[in-house]
Amino acid sequence: MSTPVPPPAPDDPLARERAHLVSSRSALRAMREDAEALDIADVTANWVNAAVLQRQIEDRVKALADLSGTPLFFGRLDYLHAPGAEAAEGAGGERFYIGRRHVHDAAGDPMVIDWRAPVSQPFYRASPKDPMDIGLRRRFGYTGGDLTAYEDEHLSDPAEAAATSRLLQREIERPRVGPMRDIVATIQPEQDEIVRAGLSGSVCVQGGPGTGKTAVGLHRVAYLLYAHRERLARTGTLVVGPNRSFLHYIEQVLPALGELTVRQATVDDLVAHVEVRGTDDPATAAVKGDARMALVLRRALYAGITPPAEPVVVVRGSRHWRLPAHEVAEIVGGLLERDIRYGAAREALPQRIAHAVLVRMERAGEAPDDRVQDAVARNTAVKAAVKAVWPQADPAKLVHRLLSDPDHLAEHAEGVFDADEQKALLWARPARSVRSARWSPADAVLIDEAADLIERTPSLGHVVLDEAQDLSPMQYRAVGRRCTTGSVTVLGDLAQGTTPWATRSWAEALAHLGKADAMVEELTAGFRVPTDVIAYASRLLPHIAPGLAPVESVRENPGFFEVRAATGTDDVTGACRELLAREGSVGLIAADARVPELAGALAAAGLAPLAPGEETTRESRLTLVPASLAKGLEYDYVVLDEPGAVVDGEPDERTGLRRLYVCLTRAVSGLIVTHAAALPAQLG
Structure with missing residues (x-):
């Protein structure tokens, strides 16, 4: 009623x-x-x-x-x-x-x-x-x-x-409490062009902090589901984010737009063929993530195929049908030339051998039908020949042997990786079996590559890949396998790449994805980060991404910004308490190594912080964020503790400055930088 x-x-x-x-x-x-x-x-x-x-x-x-x-x-x-x-x-x-x-x-x-x-x-x-x-x-x-x-x-x-629309400005600057929200009321013309781009083409969005690239990607999914619902209902859609905290932060956007069926995952989720219990040092992870590993894996897989040494003799009743070894070799060669998946070719081999036997039967005056061919393909001699010539392959075992057997790796990495790189690839303590191996995240990606060489990975209709600048070439390939017959929306910022293998150019990344013809769009208007904050953070751009234009904030409110000298954690907790007196969420971002100390200081001060990704409420608005997890998150107000420690916490200065750039640009309304040690010289 x-x-x-x-x-x-x-x-x-x-x-x-x-x-x-x-x-x-x-x-x-x-x-x-x-x-x-x-x-x-x-x-x-x-x-x-x-x-x-x-x-x-x-x-x-x-x-x-x-x-x-x-x-x-x-x-x-x-x-x-x-x-x-x-x-x-x-x-x-x-x-x-x-x-x-x-x-x-x-x-x-x-x-x-x-x-x-x-x-x-x-x-x-x-x-x-x-x-x-x-x-x-x-x-x-x-x-x-x-x-x-x-x-x-x-x-x-x-x-x-x-x-200027006052309501539009007010909506853009509205305090952030709770998970990320949709931007349907504030989508700008340049964003709308990306959102409504067709399903058949792939799009790469380069956008600095606060330009709305994540929101654009999510709204693009919602638009494509509206415009191509039947097709995407069959083929599926996927949003890939950098970590669980990020995915939890964005998970309410699509349901708020009425879209309930979009799967969200990290790259680690996609390649979870084995239990990951180990880690790699950055140098080893960089080599394992190199695109050249794809060639090494292919060599190792197909090296298992051996020329037949004996003819295939099929017994049918009183007749013996003999297929010479050279003919079997020709059949194997024909399958290799077709360049189909290893597993598909192996399944086709017994039928090819059976067909050659049937040709001999017909020449002898018999009239075999398809049932006879199927029976021959299941013959013990044919099965034995297939097993000897084209053995069944297991992707985890393939990678296990490469990483634990120096001679085997050297054989297949010759001319691809030098001796030092091969040494980095090998496990320090080789595992005796696949089950006992301490697989690392990079190993899991290699297993996924090997699995795709054996059996084709199913393709989705559309994939959104966020924070893409941090992926290795092999991770790009893993995502690309999920959209070989579909399209992709790539979202990222080259200036925020914080891994040793961070993307150097979008052209290179798109080639690894298999989408070299994707359209590249750049967003430079900043809607989230206040003018004074983005201007301060942009001092780092000449040192971390000289070719990128700084973000230009379109917000009328310059925001609250202050750099404070601190003598201890009391000054940090005091800054948090000061910002909590304002409306909105507060994030305390610090180098990972300093998080335990700050957690204790907050507890002593009677401030109970949330963990990254946990939903803020009116009663609980403070989140303690390790610098390594800050990417993609946003808070109304941010206290950034010890910028120098953030830089020092990374393997090299360039990566550290990029991490600092990320941390400086998480604030929506205001930022307080606290430091006892000297600030990085690049901040001027």
């Missing part, structure tokens, strides 16, 4: 908009009730179909949830004429409310239009120079879930339309 809405006063626009919000929420509730009331008892023919349909209905009900505190619509478009033919809902002079999901009334007429629909596009792209047939664009302001303000842009009046 919908709630009757009293008619608003004719001269009160805000009251009319509030009445439309009440009506829209009522209509959404009716849509959800209709979905919940669906009876599928007589629709499906079997229990499997019934289970699938019931799951679809449950997902539909979840997608129609009216989230508390989340505006149902955030904008309005008044068209001058009928929208284009692609927007069938459009009519001359019609008005559309733009929101996170489509809502219609009992008659099926739209009350809120999905932000991804073609008719919604001018909300993000219309301008005085190109009004896109929009007479008025209205933005709405909310306090909690209550509509409290509106702001109009008359695009036919350049003077009025050129003014």
Whole structure:
């Protein structure tokens, strides 16, 4: 039952908009009730179909949830004429409310239009120079879930339309409490172009801190699911992030947009063929992550194929059918020339041998059929020949032998890795078996590469790869295998690469992914980091990424920024307490080695911090963040402890300065830098 809405006063626009919000929420509730009331008892023919349909209905009900505190619509478009033919809902002079999901009334007429629909596009792209047939664009302001303000842009009046939107600025600068939220109300034209790029093409987004690249990638997934739902429902979508804390931080964005089926994972999750219990030093991890390892693995795998030494003799009744060794060798050579997966070729080999035997049978006057060929392929002699010539391969055993047998590695790495690199690859204490091996994350990636050489990795329809600048070439290959027939959205910032193998150029990274023709876009407008903070952090750019342009903050509020000398941890905890007096979340970021000491100091001060990725609340707003986990996270206010220790905590100065750049740019509203030791000279 919908709630009757009293008619608003004719001269009160805000009251009319509030009445439309009440009506829209009522209509959404009716849509959800209709979905919940669906009876599928007589629709499906079997229990499997019934289970699938019931799951679809449950997902539909979840997608129609009216989230508390989340505006149902955030904008309005008044068209001058009928929208284009692609927007069938459009009519001359019609008005559309733009929101996170489509809502219609009992008659099926739209009350809120999905932000991804073609008719919604001018909300993000219309301008005085190109009004896109929009007479008025209205933005709405909310306090909690209550509509409290509106702001109009008359695009036919350049003077009025050129003014900065106060509501837009307020939404961008709104305090961050809780997990990452969507940006559907604030998507900018350059971001919208990336979001709405077609499914067939891959996109790489280079963006500095606060340019919204992560949000753009997530909203691109939501858009593609809207525009190509049936195709992506079959092929699947995946978001790959750098760590679990990051994935937990972003996990609510897509559900808030009504998308519940997108899988999220780290690269380690994708390659989890073995239990990872070991670690590598940076030099060893860099060699294992080198793209040349793919060639070594291929050599080692195919070296197991040996030329046949004996003919294959198949006994059928009283007849013996003999296939000479040279003919078997020709069959093996033909399969190798086809360059199909090792496992697929091995499965094809007995059928090829059986076919050659059948040819002999036919020449002798017999008339064998397909059943005879299948029987010959299963013959003991044929099986023995296949086992001897093309042995079954296990990816973990393949990698185990390479990393534990110096002679075996030298044989297959000759001309690829020099002696020092081969020494770095070998385990210091070789494991006796696959099960007892202390596999490292880099080893798991090698096993994944070997597994793909044997059996093709299934491809998804679209993959989003975030914080990509930190991946090794072999990790890029692992992700690329998951989208060989699909597309990818790569998100990253070359200046924030903090691994020894960090990406040097996007062209190189895209080649490893198998997407060399991907379009590269650069975002330089900063919406998250305040002007004074990004200006301070940008002092490091000439030392860590000389070719990149600094981010230009578009925020009117310069933010709160201060560098303080500290004499001990009391000064650090005092800075945290000072910032907690303000509205919003607070992050204390420190070098990993200093985290235990600071955790103790916070506890002594009566401040109980959260761990990275844990959801902040109104009551618990302080998070203690090791520098190694800060990437991708954001807080309203940040206290950065001892920048020099952050730099010193990395293997080399360049990597340390990049880590410092990441830590300096996590603040949304303000930053306090505390230090007892000297600041890095590069900060000026």
